[in-house]
Amino acid sequence: SQTIHQWPATLVQPVGSPLSLECTVEGTSNPNLYWYRQAAGRGLQLLFYSVGIGQISSEVPQNLSASRPQDRQFILSSKKLLLSDSGFYLCAWSGGRGQDYGYTFGSGTRLTVV
Amino acid sequence: GNSVTQMEGPVTLSEEAFLTINCTYTATGYPSLFWYVQYPGEGLQLLLKATKADDKGSNKGFEATYRKETTSFHLEKGSVQVSDSAVYFCALGNTDKLIFGTGTRLQVFP
Numbered sequence: 001s002q003t004i005h006q007w008p009a010t011l012v013q014p015v016g017s018p019l020s021l022e023c024t025v026e027g028t029s030n031p032n033l034y035w036y037r038q039a040a041g042r043g044l045q046l047l048f049y050s051v052g053i054g055q056i057s058s059e060v061p062q063n064l065s066a067s068r069p070q071d072r073q074f075i076l077s078s079k080k081l082l083l084s085d086s087g088f089y090l091c092a093w094s095g096g097r098g099q100d101y102g103y104t105f106g107s108g109t110r111l112t113v114v
Numbered sequence: 115g116n117s118v119t120q121m122e123g124p125v126t127l128s129e130e131a132f133l134t135i136n137c138t139y140t141a142t143g144y145p146s147l148f149w150y151v152q153y154p155g156e157g158l159q160l161l162l163k164a165t166k167a168d169d170k171g172s173n174k175g176f177e178a179t180y181r182k183e184t185t186s187f188h189l190e191k192g193s194v195q196v197s198d199s200a201v202y203f204c205a206l207g208n209t210d211k212l213i214f215g216t217g218t219r220l221q222v223f224p
Contacts (some may be wrong), residue, residue, distance in 0.1 A: 032210065050211070101146075102146075
């Protein structure tokens with residue numbers, strides 16, 4: 001069966017520090033991968049998605065970047081965190097037609113920038 | 115463009131009350147529609163889905179019917195439990211992405 005792992009679960013980082021959040025999927029190949037952010041009291045904002053290794057689409061210009069160095073690995077990064085980067089970050093994957101079958105989400109990383 | 119509009123929360127109910135959470139959408143083509151649930155501190159879980167008009171998705175006592183004529187996908191449950199307290203997200207799938215509503219918090223009290 002397919003599983004998705006995200007880590008760390010919680011993270012407290014000072015303003016200006018770098019960030020690296022990792023997401024991996026097991027039990028499938030060539031998944032579509034997604035990073036969402038959920039700010040406090042707000043909905044889900046799609047940040048990046050990837051349909052293959054090295055293929056990244058950015059939905060919102062911001063202080064973050066994403067990379068997909070391996071088929072089932074998706075990394076969210078920042079060189080210098082801002083206070084506004086605080087939030088709950090969710091990774092998700094889907095098969096070829098996620099718009100029909102839905103996504104499977106990881107358990108999320110709660111990031112607090114102080 | 116594609117968008118999803120959900121009713122504002124929180125929705126506060128007593129145990130065994132009837133639940134309706136409204137969701138309407140705007141989309142080009144024929145999207146699939148979803149309801150996701152997020153329990154405190156957790157990621158999102160798929161609750162139910164419908165892929166074409168008049169389909170009814172159901173799971174764990176929750177139901178939603180894909181209404182193309184009213185562009186709606188309202189979530190209902192006949193008798194809520196305290197354990198149903200969570201945030202519920204309506205979403206539509208079009209092209210290669212899911213677009214989510216802002217979420218509706220449900221609080222059920224004993």
